[in-house]
Amino acid sequence: MTRILSDDQGYKLPTRAVHAGQIEEPLSGAVMTPIYQTSTYRQQGLGKHKGYEYARTQNPTREALERNVASLEGGTYGFAFGSGLAALDAILKLFKPGDHIVSGDNLYGGSHRLMTRIYEPFGIRFSFVDTREIGNVERALTPETRLIYCETPTNPMMFLTDLRAVGDLAVSRGIPVAVDNTFATPVLQRPLEMGAEIVLHSTTKYLNGHSDMVGGMLVTSRDDLAERLGFIQNASGGVPGPMDCWLALRGTKTLILRMRQHDANGRRMAEWLTTHSKVRKVYYPGLPTHPQHELARCQMGGFGGMVSFDVEDLALSRRIVERVRLFQLAESLGGVESLIGHPASMTHASVPLEIRRRIGLTDSLLRLSMGIEDVDDLIADLKQAID
Numbered sequence: 055m056t057r058i059l060s061d062d063q064g065y066k067l068p069t070r071a072v073h074a075g076q077i078e079e080p081l082s083g084a085v086m087t088p089i090y091q092t093s094t095y096r097q098q099g100l101g102k103h104k105g106y107e108y109a110r111t112q113n114p115t116r117e118a119l120e121r122n123v124a125s126l127e128g129g130t131y132g133f134a135f136g137s138g139l140a141a142l143d144a145i146l147k148l149f150k151p152g153d154h155i156v157s158g159d160n161l162y163g164g165s166h167r168l169m170t171r172i173y174e175p176f177g178i179r180f181s182f183v184d185t186r187e188i189g190n191v192e193r194a195l196t197p198e199t200r201l202i203y204c205e206t207p208t209n210p211m212m213f214l215t216d217l218r219a220v221g222d223l224a225v226s227r228g229i230p231v232a233v234d235n236t237f238a239t240p241v242l243q244r245p246l247e248m249g250a251e252i253v254l255h256s257t258t259k260y261l262n263g264h265s266d267m268v269g270g271m272l273v274t275s276r277d278d279l280a281e282r283l284g285f286i287q288n289a290s291g292g293v294p295g296p297m298d299c300w301l302a303l304r305g306t307k308t309l310i311l312r313m314r315q316h317d318a319n320g321r322r323m324a325e326w327l328t329t330h331s332k333v334r335k336v337y338y339p340g341l342p343t344h345p346q347h348e349l350a351r352c353q354m355g356g357f358g359g360m361v362s363f364d365v366e367d368l369a370l371s372r373r374i375v376e377r378v379r380l381f382q383l384a385e386s387l388g389g390v391e392s393l394i395g396h397p398a399s400m401t402h403a404s405v406p407l408e409i410r411r412r413i414g415l416t417d418s419l420l421r422l423s424m425g426i427e428d429v430d431d432l433i434a435d436l437k438q439a440i441d
């Protein structure tokens with residue numbers, strides 16, 4: 055667990071992206087945080103040390119990343135984990151058998167699997183509801199409900215949750231809201247400023263942005279949650295290594311620039327897809343036809359680089375992923391390079407068919423992670439693959 059430095063919040067987001075959480079390196083004055091590749095630290099005497107005892111508990115490279123992301127999210131405490139799922143695992147360890155969690159019904163498949171295959175057998179109960187309608191969340195609450203959890207926009211259907219509405223509901227019932235902000239990033243959306251109490255990231259995605267590490271992050275401003283999450287981080291030990299922290303930290307420095315391009319490319323691609331005769335549906339909150347476009351305009355500072363579309367024909371979707379040249383067929387998202395995925399057989403294969411049907415995640419749905427390449431090249435690539 056790392057608390058942000060008190061002067062970090064005084065600057066605007068692009069400045070914080072580059073500088074927040076970085077401390078002067080005393081040996082040489084290196085301007086970049088070094089990779090403290092060590093498992094332990096020499097102590098001066100019994101109980102006498104420099105604040106660092108063992109690297110599962112403290113590591114200066116990890117702390118720099120934790121402070122940096124906490125600052126970007128407008129939070130006070132950051133916790134880095136070995137993956138986005140390890141970060142969710144730490145949230146779920148806050149609860150005990152009999153506790154109930156209301157979760158969005160469209161989640162990354164691995165998040166759903168962690169909840170239903172690992173934590174349900176331990177006695178934690180979940181209700182998966184369509185959080186686009188705040189009434190569904192309210193109706194699912196029980197006296198045992200201890201958390202409301204959602205992604206917004208969701209992976210891959212691009213559903214939105216009204217963060218202020220869910221935050222107000224949660225405050226009135228004394229329940230925290232945790233938001234997976236992986237798709238939007240703090241550049242486009244800061245849930246803590248709208249009533250959420252925990253933000254989760256798969257730093258594997260946009261925060262790192264170069265598809266060269268796996269990691270996760272939690273941010274909160276609540277002292278009591280921070281204390282418990284910090285305990286879990288150390289006691290369970292799902293921490294990332296310093297090299298991966300360093301890669302993520304290098305990524306966050308350019309996050310703002312990259313998000314601008316992801317967002318611009320996402321908008322152009324979504325618009326173009328709506329004009330193609332073989333594309334039946336396009337899911338992108340930046341399109342005026344998206345049912346929650348107005349909400350997206352209110353709570354997001356842009357719409358991002360994730361675009362899903364349905365060709366309503368499995369054979370065609372298969373041909374598209376096999377014919378693309380610039381887009382690469384791969385799991386994951388948020389890197390500088392454009393990827394295409396088939397959620398039903400890849401990222402969301404572990405989601406039960408009944409839920410997939412309910413949310414519209416068909417076998418012919420494709421998901422694009424728009425990289426930062428020239429968008430005309432990307433459109434031309436997809437055009438030749440679809441045609």
Ligand code: PLP
Pocket residue numbers: 137138139140162164165205209234236237255256257258268269270386401
């Ligand atoms: N949250 C979202 C929205 C994701 O897309 C993913 C992975 O794809 C995760 C969480 C899990 O992150 P990780 O793969 O780093 O464990």
